[in-house]
Amino acid sequence: MDPYDGNRFWPAINMVFDRLIGVDKDFNPIPELATEWSSNADLTEWTLTLREGVKFHDGSEFDSADAVYSIGRMVDPEFDSPVRAVLGIIESAAAPDPQTLVLRLSAPEADLPLLLADYRALMTPEGSAETVGDDPIGTGPFKMEKLDPEGTSRFVANTDYFFGAPKLSAIEIPAIADNTAATQALAGGQVDLLLSIDAKSAAEFSDTSKFTVQNIPSGDWNAIDFRIDQEPFDDPLVRKALRIAVDRQALTDLVLGEGAGVPTCDTPVWSGDPFRWDGDCAQDIEGAKALLKEAGYPDGIDVEVFTSDVEDNMVELVQVYQEQVKPAGIRVTLTMADASGYWDDVWMKEPAFVDSWGQRPAVQVLNEVYRSTATWNPTGQQDPELDAMLDEARSIADPTARAAKYQEIQQYLFENTAIFVPYHKTLVRAMGANVKGIEPIVIDAVRWEKIEVG
Numbered sequence: 001m002d003p004y005d006g007n008r009f010w011p012a013i014n015m016v017f018d019r020l021i022g023v024d025k026d027f028n029p030i031p032e033l034a035t036e037w038s039s040n041a042d043l044t045e046w047t048l049t050l051r052e053g054v055k056f057h058d059g060s061e062f063d064s065a066d067a068v069y070s071i072g073r074m075v076d077p078e079f080d081s082p083v084r085a086v087l088g089i090i091e092s093a094a095a096p097d098p099q100t101l102v103l104r105l106s107a108p109e110a111d112l113p114l115l116l117a118d119y120r121a122l123m124t125p126e127g128s129a130e131t132v133g134d135d136p137i138g139t140g141p142f143k144m145e146k147l148d149p150e151g152t153s154r155f156v157a158n159t160d161y162f163f164g165a166p167k168l169s170a171i172e173i174p175a176i177a178d179n180t181a182a183t184q185a186l187a188g189g190q191v192d193l194l195l196s197i198d199a200k201s202a203a204e205f206s207d208t209s210k211f212t213v214q215n216i217p218s219g220d221w222n223a224i225d226f227r228i229d230q231e232p233f234d235d236p237l238v239r240k241a242l243r244i245a246v247d248r249q250a251l252t253d254l255v256l257g258e259g260a261g262v263p264t265c266d267t268p269v270w271s272g273d274p275f276r277w278d279g280d281c282a283q284d285i286e287g288a289k290a291l292l293k294e295a296g297y298p299d300g301i302d303v304e305v306f307t308s309d310v311e312d313n314m315v316e317l318v319q320v321y322q323e324q325v326k327p328a329g330i331r332v333t334l335t336m337a338d339a340s341g342y343w344d345d346v347w348m349k350e351p352a353f354v355d356s357w358g359q360r361p362a363v364q365v366l367n368e369v370y371r372s373t374a375t376w377n378p379t380g381q382q383d384p385e386l387d388a389m390l391d392e393a394r395s396i397a398d399p400t401a402r403a404a405k406y407q408e409i410q411q412y413l414f415e416n417t418a419i420f421v422p423y424h425k426t427l428v429r430a431m432g433a434n435v436k437g438i439e440p441i442v443i444d445a446v447r448w449e450k451i452e453v454g
Helices: 014-015 064-075 112-116 179-187 197-206 236-244 249-257 286-292 314-324 339-345 362-370 384-394 399-416
Strands: 021-023 029-031 034-039 044-048 090-097 100-105 140-145 152-157 171-173 193-197 209-219 221-226 261-263 299-307 330-336 352-357 423-432
Touching: 014 140, 014 152, 014 299, 021 044, 021 112, 029 112, 029 152, 029 209, 034 112, 044 064, 064 100, 064 171, 064 197, 112 362, 140 286, 140 299, 171 179, 171 193, 171 362, 179 339, 193 197, 193 314, 193 399, 197 209, 236 286, 236 399, 249 261, 249 314, 249 423, 299 314, 314 352, 384 399
Parallel strands: 299 330, 299 352
Antiparallel strands: 021 029, 034 044, 044 100, 090 100, 140 152, 152 171, 193 423, 209 423, 221 352, 261 423
């Protein structure tokens, strides 16, 4: 339950803890524990005013000292939290008074409020590092009563929640072995809500008297990642050939289902983001052959891609990719890995593997996935030119000029990246018809206190 740990219990952490800044359905920053914020002229210092009267679950007051402590853990290089890739630009945090937080940055950052809205950038009590994992004390709408990752975890209402008492008395999260079993559990009335389901399963919940289904355009994506520290993926010609040999619209429809995703040209920035680059990446078999020939593979190339059924679509992605790239001389072997150890033993370790990411704003995802020093840089790509472009984009105050720079970065990625990103998903959420209060919004932005079961 430590929100800064790489193995955090999502989404339970967002029931127990709050952020300084939240997001609305369009991913604009909105007040949460901070009520307002502003920067200095050169974007290197941000001042936040904190909400008064907020209490932790143990009755203690939340104030700027807790925020300073929380930020310090997030950016501590020895702890090396994954969220450090997002907020590592924070050089120091100070608390001039209980309701004021001052963040000094190592470089300008125009979009710091969006970065502070990261789903892991949650506030914990001062001095809680040793206890927060097992005994989480937050300010959020629910308190942890029982943590049982292999059974059922239980969270009870925080009736003193500053946004108002939750409508539910408790939320239980049962561990269910696989997606099929989860779908059956909802169909049989054993659970009330599935955060996401395979779009192809939506038809099972078409009876509107019993179920509600939400379709939510999102920035969630799968990818095939190629480690550039291993041959032949160290060659940018090979990397581009592996990406342009695909019909992305056809792949999206086959993997996700028709209408269940939006094709993308290897950019992780989703279609609803104002900084998105909409490039042209039509399938180019002859172009891929020519690149492989130039790279020294006139007879094509053999590639092994590791995948798993740890999440929906990860196996199908490789199966469809395998068929589509054959005409370009790209011979793909699909290797199944055990779901239980996939993220520890395969991800970021094997030469080529399937990846999965949730929605993030442009400034966050580009730095968290592609910056050379990022903890979760899955391909190991070291690119000082890209890092410099990211630094420049952060320092541009004008939104129009900043958008142009981020679009230039995404175009650069299409030419150089080792990450094949074919689509963004349209999320499908299913629940009983008696479940109310959940907006069609990505789960990180759901207001848990508003949910009720009629």
